[in-house]
Amino acid sequence: MSERDTRTLPKAELHLHVEGTLEPEMVYALAEKNGITLPFDDIDDLRSRYSFESLQPFLDLYYACTDVLVTRDDFRVLAGAYLEKAHADGVRHVEMFFDPQAHTARDVAIDDVLDGLLDAFAEAKATHGTTGGLILCFLRHLPAAEAAATLESVAHRASDLLAVGMDSSEVGFPAAPFAPVYARARELGLHCVGHAGEEGDPSYVWAALDELKVERVDHGVRSLEDDALVARLVEQRIPLTVCPLSNLRLQVVDDLREHPLRRMLDLGLVATVNSDDPAYFGGYVDANFDAVRTALDLDDDALRTLARNSITGSFADDDRKAELL
Ligand code: HPA
Numbered sequence: 001m002s003e004r005d006t007r008t009l010p011k012a013e014l015h016l017h018v019e020g021t022l023e024p025e026m027v028y029a030l031a032e033k034n035g036i037t038l039p040f041d042d043i044d045d046l047r048s049r050y051s052f053e054s055l056q057p058f059l060d061l062y063y064a065c066t067d068v069l070v071t072r073d074d075f076r077v078l079a080g081a082y083l084e085k086a087h088a089d090g091v092r093h094v095e096m097f098f099d100p101q102a103h104t105a106r107d108v109a110i111d112d113v114l115d116g117l118l119d120a121f122a123e124a125k126a127t128h129g130t131t132g133g134l135i136l137c138f139l140r141h142l143p144a145a146e147a148a149a150t151l152e153s154v155a156h157r158a159s160d161l162l163a164v165g166m167d168s169s170e171v172g173f174p175a176a177p178f179a180p181v182y183a184r185a186r187e188l189g190l191h192c193v194g195h196a197g198e199e200g201d202p203s204y205v206w207a208a209l210d211e212l213k214v215e216r217v218d219h220g221v222r223s224l225e226d227d228a229l230v231a232r233l234v235e236q237r238i239p240l241t242v243c244p245l246s247n248l249r250l251q252v253v254d255d256l257r258e259h260p261l262r263r264m265l266d267l268g269l270v271a272t273v274n275s276d277d278p279a280y281f282g283g284y285v286d287a288n289f290d291a292v293r294t295a296l297d298l299d300d301d302a303l304r305t306l307a308r309n310s311i312t313g314s315f316a317d318d319d320r321k322a323e324l325l
């Protein structure tokens with residue numbers, strides 16, 4: 001299958017942080033518009049910092065850039081630009097992460113965040129027929145009480161959300177304290193997902209399954225270190241939202257040729273390919289497909305399986321899934 005064909009393969013993107021689609025040009029344009037002084041000399045200085053030894057240095061830069069997002073329209077423009085790029089990559093359904101606590105901490109109203117993102121989804125639906133929704137992520141380096149307060153602040157708008165998730169620093173930040181927040185999200189009718197097994201060992205994936213009762217594991221690449229965990233993920237058909245270029249750039253793997261994606265498929269795991277934070281990691285979803293196709297020599301069947309997994313692993317309703325499969 002050529003790059004052209006992987007691009008036209010209908011697919012869903014299930015692991016995409018909208019704040020991670022902030023391209024350097026947009027960082028500078030929004031900073032100027034909103035009168036924000038950035039902690040970089042200029043755009044080239046910002047670009048020179050896109051090399052990361054691990055998750056934390058990336059997160060530090062990601063949160064610094066996030067500060068330029070202020071108004072409802074900023075969120076609409078950001079998500080709209082991503083949804084256009086995704087459409088060009090054959091993405092027909094998007095389940096988009098956002099980090100409300102990174103915005104409300106700066107006194108941005110959570111309604112403006114939600115409304116701006118929903119404006120972009122409405123436009124993409126009207127223009128391209130794109131479906132999908134929003135996944136509200138809790139920052140796991142902050143106290144669970146703050147996550148609970150964030151969820152309660154939008155409880156009256158639960159129907160505007162698809163799911164809750166959890167992201168940010170993983171190692172040293174246990175999932176268990178967030179169990180009541182996840183239980184409350186389920187009570188509100190929301191699906192539950194969470195980052196686990198990106199840098200954290202398999203115990204983090206077990207905790208996401210057992211404590212948070214996640215329906216999907218975001219990343220999950222380190223699950224392969226534990227056979228019993230793999231057996232559980234296969235048996236329960238828990239999708240893993242894998243992000244190859246992210247894993248490379250954050251040095252979760254040293255070389256894409258050593259990426260576990262092929263092994264995941266061979267083991268019968270429901271693996272999907274996603275872009276995570278494409279503005280930071282060197283490419284949108286098709287760039288990720290293309291990178292693993294080349295590095296792992298994936299054949300057409302494997303590429304089609306990955307695209308199908310993204311649709312079956314999504315929270316789209318059965319009619320929409322049938323349309324896309
Ligand atoms: N991991 C954890 N938190 C994140 C990421 C990630 O890859 N991207 C944005 N927040």
Ligand code: ZN
Nearest residue numbers: 017167195276
């Ligand atoms: Zn992520």
